[in-house]
Amino acid sequence: MAFESLSDKLQQTFKTLRGKGRLTEEDVRLAMKDVRMALLEADVNYSVVKDFTSRIREQAVGSDVMNGLNPAQSVIKLVKDELVELLGGEQAELVFQPGKSLTVIMMCGLQGSGKTTTAVKIAGKLREKGKKSLLAAGDVYRPAAIDQLKINAEKLGVDVFSMGTEVSPVDIAEKAVEEAKKGEYNVLIIDTAGRLQIDDRMMEELQEIKKRIVVHQTLLAIDAMTGQEAVNVASEFDKRIGVDALVITKLDSDTRGGAVLSVRAVTGKPVVYAGTGEKLDAIELFYPDRMADRILGMGDVLSLIEKAERNIDIDEDTGRSMVSRMKKGRLNYNDYLLSMQQMKGMGGLKSILGLMPGLGTKQLTEAADQVDDRELARTEAIILSMTEAERDNPKLMNPSRKRRIAAGAGLDIAEVNRFIKKFEQGQKFMKQMPGMLRGHGNNPFGF
Amino acid sequence: MGLFDRIKAGLQKTRQAVADGLGDVFIGEGDIDEDFYERLEETLIRSDMGAEASERIIDKLRDQVPENHLRRRKDAKKFLIKDITGEMQNAPDAFDFEKERSVVFVTGVNGVGKTTFCGKLAYKLTREGKKVILAAADTYRAGAAEQLSLWAERAGCDLVQGNPGADPSSVIYDAANAAMSRNADILICDTAGRLENRRNLMEELKKMDRVIDKVMPGVRRENLLVLDAVTGQNAVSQAKGFAGVTDLTGIVLTKLDGTPKGGIAVAIESELKVPVKYIGTGEQKEDLERFDAETFVKAMFADDTSEEVSEDDW
Numbered sequence: 027m028a029f030e031s032l033s034d035k036l037q038q039t040f041k042t043l044r045g046k047g048r049l050t051e052e053d054v055r056l057a058m059k060d061v062r063m064a065l066l067e068a069d070v071n072y073s074v075v076k077d078f079t080s081r082i083r084e085q086a087v088g089s090d091v092m093n094g095l096n097p098a099q100s101v102i103k104l105v106k107d108e109l110v111e112l113l114g115g116e117q118a119e120l121v122f123q124p125g126k127s128l129t130v131i132m133m134c135g136l137q138g139s140g141k142t143t144t145a146v147k148i149a150g151k152l153r154e155k156g157k158k159s160l161l162a163a164g165d166v167y168r169p170a171a172i173d174q175l176k177i178n179a180e181k182l183g184v185d186v187f188s189m190g191t192e193v194s195p196v197d198i199a200e201k202a203v204e205e206a207k208k209g210e211y212n213v214l215i216i217d218t219a220g221r222l223q224i225d226d227r228m229m230e231e232l233q234e235i236k237k238r239i240v241v242h243q244t245l246l247a248i249d250a251m252t253g254q255e256a257v258n259v260a261s262e263f264d265k266r267i268g269v270d271a272l273v274i275t276k277l278d279s280d281t282r283g284g285a286v287l288s289v290r291a292v293t294g295k296p297v298v299y300a301g302t303g304e305k306l307d308a309i310e311l312f313y314p315d316r317m318a319d320r321i322l323g324m325g326d327v328l329s330l331i332e333k334a335e336r337n338i339d340i341d342e343d344t345g346r347s348m349v350s351r352m353k354k355g356r357l358n359y360n361d362y363l364l365s366m367q368q369m370k371g372m373g374g375l376k377s378i379l380g381l382m383p384g385l386g387t388k389q390l391t392e393a394a395d396q397v398d399d400r401e402l403a404r405t406e407a408i409i410l411s412m413t414e415a416e417r418d419n420p421k422l423m424n425p426s427r428k429r430r431i432a433a434g435a436g437l438d439i440a441e442v443n444r445f446i447k448k449f450e451q452g453q454k455f456m457k458q459m460p461g462m463l464r465g466h467g468n469n470p471f472g473f
Numbered sequence: 474m475g476l477f478d479r480i481k482a483g484l485q486k487t488r489q490a491v492a493d494g495l496g497d498v499f500i501g502e503g504d505i506d507e508d509f510y511e512r513l514e515e516t517l518i519r520s521d522m523g524a525e526a527s528e529r530i531i532d533k534l535r536d537q538v539p540e541n542h543l544r545r546r547k548d549a550k551k552f553l554i555k556d557i558t559g560e561m562q563n564a565p566d567a568f569d570f571e572k573e574r575s576v577v578f579v580t581g582v583n584g585v586g587k588t589t590f591c592g593k594l595a596y597k598l599t600r601e602g603k604k605v606i607l608a609a610a611d612t613y614r615a616g617a618a619e620q621l622s623l624w625a626e627r628a629g630c631d632l633v634q635g636n637p638g639a640d641p642s643s644v645i646y647d648a649a650n651a652a653m654s655r656n657a658d659i660l661i662c663d664t665a666g667r668l669e670n671r672r673n674l675m676e677e678l679k680k681m682d683r684v685i686d687k688v689m690p691g692v693r694r695e696n697l698l699v700l701d702a703v704t705g706q707n708a709v710s711q712a713k714g715f716a717g718v719t720d721l722t723g724i725v726l727t728k729l730d731g732t733p734k735g736g737i738a739v740a741i742e743s744e745l746k747v748p749v750k751y752i753g754t755g756e757q758k759e760d761l762e763r764f765d766a767e768t769f770v771k772a773m774f775a776d777d778t779s780e781e782v783s784e785d786d787w
């Protein structure tokens with residue numbers, strides 16, 4: 027999918043606005059278009075996106091561009107902070123009954139959302155905390171669901187209470203509580219069959235369980251890959267049976283996971299665990315901060331940006347005129363030299379290229395990683411052997427000039443030719459921006 | 474009940490619960506204005522069609538409106554249905570494999586409904602008089618073989634399985650040989666769920682794929698990817714990932730009884746050109762339907778008041 031990460035798009039949107047001190051309504055409107063698209067492509071629910079962007083718009087208009095950041099980065103930061111807030115801010119954890127008394131947890135969710143696996147994983151996790159859990163096999167519908175629970179529980183050495191498939195889940199739950207009390211377990215985790223939130227009969231079953239026994243924590247399992255429907259699923263489950271906390275499953279997939287944001291936003295319930303694999307220990311606490319980055323598709327973009335910002339010392343004007351020459355494919359050897367020298371101090375070329383449309387952070391990092399220091403030194407020698415006029419106007423280059431430059435740099439003429447050819451190709455390449463550069467691992471200069 | 478009615482009934486159930494039927498955007502005598510386009514965009518995005526595909530479809534409609542002198546919202550509906558149907562395809566030979574000797578190879582991520590689909594398909598084909606063999610090549614998930622064997626019982630067909638933890642390719646190998654020696658019409662291979670970003674697991678799938686070709690050379694292949702209809706844009710990445718290891722011939726969209734959406738089918742078809750072939754509409758053995766693009770799209774946009782959208786030609 028032709029989806030660039032949000033930060034890249036925002037950089038693009040804002041490149042013309044660089045150097046502004048204050049965000050105008052128009053800046054923010056433009057930025058919010060990108061944010062909106064990014065969130066929608068990440069599967070954040072339509073209404074949630076709508077509320078979110080309008081809230082950010084209000085906050086952002088007229089606010090100062092944050093110190094050291096350009097407008098695009100300022101907006102990203104605002105968006106990110108707000109997302110983290112929406113995702114719950116702090117880490118949340120399951121709430122237990124005081125002391126050693128029994129805490130009853132009930133799993134619920136759609137078919138295939140990962141309840142059974144999660145139930146076992148949680149029991150394993152709680153054991154690390156010194157809590158003894160009993161698992162109740164309440165999925166009497168799906169063929170072999172009880173086998174699955176038993177086999178997995180056995181792997182972790184966790185006890186299972188089962189009455190087969192001929193008894194109603196309500197009765198199973200009731201008996202399981204008795205059993206858990208008798209056996210002095212600290213936690214009872216009831217696995218239930220997957221069900222659709224619109225299936226009245228099946229939803230009533232869960233209500234019935236909660237009438238018959240005291241459930242302290244009802245956990246809703248949500249597949250991280252869920253689309254727009256996540257909101258309806260979560261709010262229906264909450265409305266009908268009452269949900270206390272969420273578990274996000276299959277976060278090891280490469281979905282952006284906007285569903286997490288949606289369900290969190292509509293239910294206001296905390297996310298207590300995240301499942302990150304099929305192995306029974308693949309369960310983690312949930313980190314709202316990482317999730318926000320993931321939804322925006324920016325990885326550790328902010329820190330990269332910040333690093334680059336600290337290192338760059340090209341002044342604003344030089345940078346801008348360089349970019350404008352770059353776009354026309356009229357970069358000269360001085361520009362090349364400058365960016366190369368900065369490259370050594372890290373972040374230089376990256377930052378300049380970062381102003382270019384369509385160049386992603388990933389490509390930048392890759393490009394920077396490809397740089398060979400020795401080659402850089404040779405290139406520097408070549409440029410320094412040019413006259414001022416040659417550096418300013420690459421068109422002046424001819425065979426006799428090249429010979430002179432090679433001698434000056436102490437290099438073979440072939441090496442000079444190769445560099446100049448690369449440089450010229452880079453120029454051509456840049457003229458075809460932004461389309462060409464996108465997805466291309468090499469930087470335009472090819473070093 | 475015909476397919477259309479079944480989908481529609483399912484959707485109506487959903488709609489009562491969530492009150493945001495996709496057809497609602499066309500209700501009323503309103504004109505086609507900006508408000509309409511905005512609501513239409515919302516509708517399409519809510520169906521999981523994806524922001525990009527939605528934009529493309531709306532842009533097309535924006536061109537068609539003046540060209541065809543459309544004014545009323547309900548007039549736009551026909552065009553929209555046609556446009557979206559046009560993004561999908563119905564190959565006339567889509568189900569030929571059911572009539573021939575063939576191997577159905579079923580893949581997908583965890584929990585989407587692969588095993589259930591294999592069971593339902595086995596049931597359908599057995600009932601139609603075919604000799605079917607189910608291969609339980611999910612040797613990884615606890616209880617997976619037991620689950621499929623219960624389905625084999627329901628369907629009344631043979632099952633080939635291996636020991637838990639065995640190499641799934643060895644199960645496939647045995648099953649393929651059994652299919653040859655027992656002269657089965659159709660071999661249906663269930664596989665373990667795997668995320669498409671797990672390289673080694675995808676390699677494992679490739680190996681199974683090769684084993685089938687080796688033991689049953691020249692036998693018709695039907696490689697189906699199962700997708701949960703509730704999945705968002707990640708479904709596209711799933712489809713791409715699996716298409717990279719087996720030559721996908723079709724998509725199975727499950728759990729459509731729970732969602733009025735399934736717009737993801739449109740996104741996938743237009744991006745990968747792999748047709749949806751079956752839809753799952755419940756957990757019972759009969760809850761499997763052949764997919765028909767037009768029926769599906771019409772049902773998606775069906776609302777209780779519209780007349781022109783009915784089960785006319787099927």
Ligand SMILES: Nc1nc2c(ncn2[C@@H]2O[C@H](COP(=O)(O)OP(=O)(O)O)[C@@H](O)[C@H]2O)c(=O)[nH]1
Binds near residue numbers: 222581582586587752
């Ligand atoms: N409502 C509904 N549930 C389904 C459908 N297909 C499968 N399921 C359920 O989804 C869950 C996961 O199915 P399963 O076949 O085990 O998935 P697998 O892990 O891909 O093999 C089970 O509880 C199935 O009963 C469907 O079409 N509708």
Ligand SMILES: [Mg+2]
Binds near residue numbers: 587611617
């Ligand atoms: Mg399975």
